Amino acid sequence: QKEVEQNSGPLSVPEGAIASLNCTYSDRGSQSFFWYRQYSGKSPELIMSIYSNGDKEDGRFTAQLNKASQYVSLLIRDSQPSDSATYLCAVIYNQGGKLIFGQGTELSVKP
Amino acid sequence: DVKVTQSSRYLVKRTGEKVFLECVQDMDHENMFWYRQDPGLGLRLIYFSYDVKMKEKGDIPEGYSVSREKKERFSLILESASTNQTSMYLCASRTIRTGDRGYTFGSGTRLTVV
Numbered sequence: 001q002k003e004v005e006q007n008s009g010p011l012s013v014p015e016g017a018i019a020s021l022n023c024t025y026s027d028r029g030s031q032s033f034f035w036y037r038q039y040s041g042k043s044p045e046l047i048m049s050i051y052s053n054g055d056k057e058d059g060r061f062t063a064q065l066n067k068a069s070q071y072v073s074l075l076i077r078d079s080q081p082s083d084s085a086t087y088l089c090a091v092i093y094n095q096g097g098k099l100i101f102g103q104g105t106e107l108s109v110k111p
Numbered sequence: 112d113v114k115v116t117q118s119s120r121y122l123v124k125r126t127g128e129k130v131f132l133e134c135v136q137d138m139d140h141e142n143m144f145w146y147r148q149d150p151g152l153g154l155r156l157i158y159f160s161y162d163v164k165m166k167e168k169g170d171i172p173e174g175y176s177v178s179r180e181k182k183e184r185f186s187l188i189l190e191s192a193s194t195n196q197t198s199m200y201l202c203a204s205r206t207i208r209t210g211d212r213g214y215t216f217g218s219g220t221r222l223t224v225v
Contacts, residue, residue: 032212043201043216044154088154092212098144098169099203099214101154 004091006102014110019076021105023089026070032092033065035074038104039085048074079109114138115217117202123223130189132220134202142205143185144214145169145177147198154201160185192224 003026013019021035032051036044048063050056050072056063062075072091076083089102118133136143144159146169156169158177166177174196178186185204189196199221203214 034213043219046213046215049213090214098156098159103151103153 004089004100004102006087006089006105008103009106010108011105012108012110013079015079015081017079017109019079019083019107019109021074021076021087021089021107023072023074023102024070025072025089025091025100027091027093028067028070030067030070030091030093033063033072034090034092034099035061035063035072036088036090036101037083037085038088044088076107079107081109081111083107084109115202115204115215117200117217117220119220120218121221121223123225124189124192126193126224128189128192128224130192130222130224132187132189132200132202132222134185134187134204134217135183136185136204136215137183138204138206139182140204140206140215141182142207143179144203144205145175145185145187146201146203147171148201148219149198157187189222194224196222197224198222 005024035048037047038044050063050065060077064073086104086106088104090099115136141162145157146154148154160166160179163182176188201219202217205214
């Protein structure tokens with residue numbers, strides 16, 4: 001059973017701080033990695049995708065991938081209360097494969 | 112932007128009813144997916160379709176079926192609704208033509224079976 005693991009949280013950070021969200025996955029054949037944000041009662045929204053080792057930055061968000069350690073992370077700089085949501089890590093294991101989700105980490109940014 | 116539209120935001124059905132959940136996407140995406148999301152269990156894949164007329168079972172297909180007669184539409188069918196099918200149902204689509212392989216989700220249908 002291929003698995004994606006996240007700490008469920010809640011993770012609480014003060015406004016303006018860096019929030020660090022972590023995810024591990026079980027299968028070394030994984031090729032594509034995604035971070036989704038989900039507000040309460042809403043559907044998941046894709047915020048970052050990463051396919052190769054290293055960092056990928058988009059505004060206040062940075063995704064980091066380390067395939068050797070089977071680890072992917074999301075950093076949110078200058079966290080805002082509007083970033084308070086559940087963040088879902090998701091992995092595709094092959095070109096045509098299905099997306100496997102972690103349980104999600106609840107982030108709370110306190111003003 | 113890709114738009115994935117689910118026909119109902121909230122739905123209440125009786126036990127034993129046949130229920131149809133409809134999903135339409137407007138960007139000619141090849142792949143479409145149905146998930147359900149429950150507290151503590153995350154998103155679980157029910158069925159998916161790589162292209163029109165094609166369907167594959169996901170992790171929890173029991174009690175469900177699907178139909179994809181046209182590329183833009185993917186329907187989830189609850190043959191005989193039961194209370195344990197009360198859940199949030201999410202449809203998603205994606206294309207394999209571009210380098211970005213992320214899924215786009217619809218707004219979800221919250222189904223209550225009474």
